[in-house]
């Protein structure tokens with residue numbers, strides 16, 4: 001069985017730029033006083049860690 005070392009990097013649905021709903025990274029998305037700062041999935045770390053298949057990375 002494959003170990004899944006995602007370090008918390010996993011997709012979830014949230015707002016990006018405080019407006020549009022998109023898939024964002026649960027780990028890289030942070031909450032600030034002005035709202036959530038969503039990082040679009042796949043984030044750079046997910047790609048580097050090999051968490052994202054090539055076909056998933058392409059919109």
Ligand SMILES: [Zn+2]
Pocket residue numbers: 008009010025026027028043044045046
């Ligand atoms: Zn991430």
